[in-house]
Amino acid sequence: DAGVIQSPRHEVTEMGQEVTLRCKPISGHNSLFWYRQTMMRGLELLIYFNNNVPIDDSGMPEDRFSAKMPNASFSTLKIQPSEPRDSAVYFCASSFGDWRRDTQYFGPGTRLTVL
Amino acid sequence: AQTVTQSQPEMSVQEAETVTLSCTYDTSESNYYLFWYKQPPSRQMILVIRQEAYKQQNATENRFSVNFQKAAKSFSLKISDSQLGDTAMYFCAFMNEAGNMLTFGGGTRLMVKP
Numbered sequence: 001d002a003g004v005i006q007s008p009r010h011e012v013t014e015m016g017q018e019v020t021l022r023c024k025p026i027s028g029h030n031s032l033f034w035y036r037q038t039m040m041r042g043l044e045l046l047i048y049f050n051n052n053v054p055i056d057d058s059g060m061p062e063d064r065f066s067a068k069m070p071n072a073s074f075s076t077l078k079i080q081p082s083e084p085r086d087s088a089v090y091f092c093a094s095s096f097g098d099w100r101r102d103t104q105y106f107g108p109g110t111r112l113t114v115l
Numbered sequence: 116a117q118t119v120t121q122s123q124p125e126m127s128v129q130e131a132e133t134v135t136l137s138c139t140y141d142t143s144e145s146n147y148y149l150f151w152y153k154q155p156p157s158r159q160m161i162l163v164i165r166q167e168a169y170k171q172q173n174a175t176e177n178r179f180s181v182n183f184q185k186a187a188k189s190f191s192l193k194i195s196d197s198q199l200g201d202t203a204m205y206f207c208a209f210m211n212e213a214g215n216m217l218t219f220g221g222g223t224r225l226m227v228k229p
Contacts (some may be wrong), residue, residue, distance in 0.1 A: 105162070106152075 004107035018080040025094030035091040121220035138207030148210040155203040
């Protein structure tokens with residue numbers, strides 16, 4: 001399996017622009033997670049989905065952030081409008097089956113820079 | 116709420132030697148899961164090892180092993196025969212039994228020196 005796939009790997013944009021990050025989970029995995037990593041705050045869980053349904057989005061920083069999972073093989077994280085403080089590495093992860101017992105497998109991350 | 120603390124922001128070790136990374140956590144739950152993740156410069160998170168709290172035996176994966184002290188709420192990672200490729204950020208993580216919370220520590224940056 002190719003593992004969790006994220007695109008783009010790097011994104012540079014200007015403040016105010018819309019940014020869309022994409023994730024393809026490992027085939028057969030039922031749960032998908034979005035994380036953000038910064039030097040100041042470490043790794044933060046933003047949102048997770050189970051069977052394409054958002055279960056907990058309490059980690060989403062504000063209304064500028066939104067995430068969707070239209071099907072089992074694709075998810076997006078959108079920031080609109082983007083701000084410099086959104087600059088971070090965004091990770092997607094997925095897990096199989098009973099996700100409460102299974103380990104999350106991470107993608108390579110997307111490094112976002114907002115100028 | 117769970118908290119995970121990694122008290123060593125940075126560590127270094129000579130190649131081929133052994134190093135131990137510390138992790139403590141706080142929880143009121145009796146059953147839970149603990150993980151160590153490695154994040155090399157490539158930024159991809161890699162699972163190193165996991166431990167179920169109900170298992171008394173310490174988990175081992177090749178050169179990586181843990182010292183799980185449930186009463187002390189401690190979960191340290193030992194890396195034996197350190198290799199240059201072990202240079203990375205290491206994150207300790209806690210997952211509650213319900214699985215709706217995954218908490219990470221702040222990370223320890225490990226440098227393996229030749």
